[in-house]
Amino acid sequence: MSATNLDPVSGPDTSGALDTWRDLPAAQQPDWPDRGELDKVVAELASVPPLVFAGECDQLKDRMAAVARGEAFVLQGGDCAETFAGATAENVRNKLKTLLQMAIVLTYAGRVPVVKIGRLAGQFAKPRSKPTETRDGVELPAYRGDMVNGFDFTAETRRPDPNRLLRAYHSSAVTLNLARAFTKGGYADLRQVHAWNQDFVAESPAGRRYEQLAREIDQALSFMRACGADPEEFHTVEFYSSHEALILDYDRALTRIDSRTGLPYDVSAHMVWIGERTRQLDGAHVEFFSRIRNPIGVKLGPTTTPEEAIALIDKLNPDNEPGRLTFIARMGAGKVRDALPTLVEKVNASGATVAWVCDPMHGNTFEAPSGHKTRRLDDVLDEVAGFFEVHHALGTHPGGIHIEFTGDDVTECVGGGHAIVEEDLALRYETACDPRLNRGQSLDLAFRVAELYRSS
Numbered sequence: 001m002s003a004t005n006l007d008p009v010s011g012p013d014t015s016g017a018l019d020t021w022r023d024l025p026a027a028q029q030p031d032w033p034d035r036g037e038l039d040k041v042v043a044e045l046a047s048v049p050p051l052v053f054a055g056e057c058d059q060l061k062d063r064m065a066a067v068a069r070g071e072a073f074v075l076q077g078g079d080c081a082e083t084f085a086g087a088t089a090e091n092v093r094n095k096l097k098t099l100l101q102m103a104i105v106l107t108y109a110g111r112v113p114v115v116k117i118g119r120l121a122g123q124f125a126k127p128r129s130k131p132t133e134t135r136d137g138v139e140l141p142a143y144r145g146d147m148v149n150g151f152d153f154t155a156e157t158r159r160p161d162p163n164r165l166l167r168a169y170h171s172s173a174v175t176l177n178l179a180r181a182f183t184k185g186g187y188a189d190l191r192q193v194h195a196w197n198q199d200f201v202a203e204s205p206a207g208r209r210y211e212q213l214a215r216e217i218d219q220a221l222s223f224m225r226a227c228g229a230d231p232e233e234f235h236t237v238e239f240y241s242s243h244e245a246l247i248l249d250y251d252r253a254l255t256r257i258d259s260r261t262g263l264p265y266d267v268s269a270h271m272v273w274i275g276e277r278t279r280q281l282d283g284a285h286v287e288f289f290s291r292i293r294n295p296i297g298v299k300l301g302p303t304t305t306p307e308e309a310i311a312l313i314d315k316l317n318p319d320n321e322p323g324r325l326t327f328i329a330r331m332g333a334g335k336v337r338d339a340l341p342t343l344v345e346k347v348n349a350s351g352a353t354v355a356w357v358c359d360p361m362h363g364n365t366f367e368a369p370s371g372h373k374t375r376r377l378d379d380v381l382d383e384v385a386g387f388f389e390v391h392h393a394l395g396t397h398p399g400g401i402h403i404e405f406t407g408d409d410v411t412e413c414v415g416g417g418h419a420i421v422e423e424d425l426a427l428r429y430e431t432a433c434d435p436r437l438n439r440g441q442s443l444d445l446a447f448r449v450a451e452l453y454r455s456s
């Protein structure tokens, strides 16, 4: 986020172009019990201030264009599902700290500029494989994220409540405010590379490895300062927000016309993406996304055909604007080497400019004997390695990773320096949805990706 280009986006849409999605099937929308209540909330959301400015979205689009050209790497990550209770200073700081540590490892050891995007300040809605959940013979609506209903298994909490859309907006504002303060107010200063690791260094192999790297950075910084160089980039960090724009009433209500250009932007986040379950070509999500001007992503699972990928490009980026479209491949470790090459090859041959990002999480989920949904760090690392191999073989650019992680020492994924085993999962299993990498596992991944990047 930069201090330049701060023109607010102000106007409502009067052309109707932003509502064409309403005539199309919209997958994964909640069954709101009271339409009138929803309309009231949506009207209020349509008048609240933007969370981000169009100029900032454009700046991220420029950064993503550099990724697509092979000049930068994107690190996108955060919770599977943010919660309202999780919007605390400590929680946000821990996530940012881990993201900054990962980014430093990638920049220093991978020798590549890193675009930093949080799954943060808006990631409150979840697509579900089943609309209901049954426990001990009781069937209730599935939890669809704090933006829609509550996690507790009671009829009252699971009832979709449109007032939660407003809470999601306010919770996003609080989180983004913290993120802006942490990344601009001195906390992200490179002189803090050791401080980010202080509570971590002694107790973990990844922490010790990081500390060694931080010492080298210190020396490089001292050298630069002795030479008289102390650029602004060393003191603040450019950080962007993103979420899956799943609940269309929410993202539509937060779409504004940019006063500079007259173009529509979803001002609830810098970047928004379409999930694997809502990317139907003739569906409402793809239609809505085709109308907004933010940088956008689309998740691509292992059944995606090259024809589908190219049709998505035609619909979502017909002018082939660099940085506009990112494909986030989430194939699974066992499938990436078979499923990804044809997609990348055909997209490349079509002349389209897209950034390719690897989500090594969503194709690698399984259920442990205890019933916990989990992932193996080894599978995550293997999918990333496969992603790099595919791009290396085709001469294309492995543009980044998209991950689910948290800054806390949870026990949700197995493996890593601390060797969490399946029996440990119950110790600190805190996610509201999918299992996240903990801090040590995230750093392990960053070191591995840096090695892959340097040798690619």
Ligand code: PEP
Pocket (backbone or CB within 6 Å): 080, 127, 244, 274, 275, 276, 277, 299, 330, 362, 434
């Ligand atoms: C997610 O990102 O949490 C998600 C549901 O992913 P996908 O759409 O790839 O399944």
Ligand code: MN
Pocket (backbone or CB within 6 Å): 080, 081, 362, 404, 433, 434
């Ligand atoms: Mn998830």
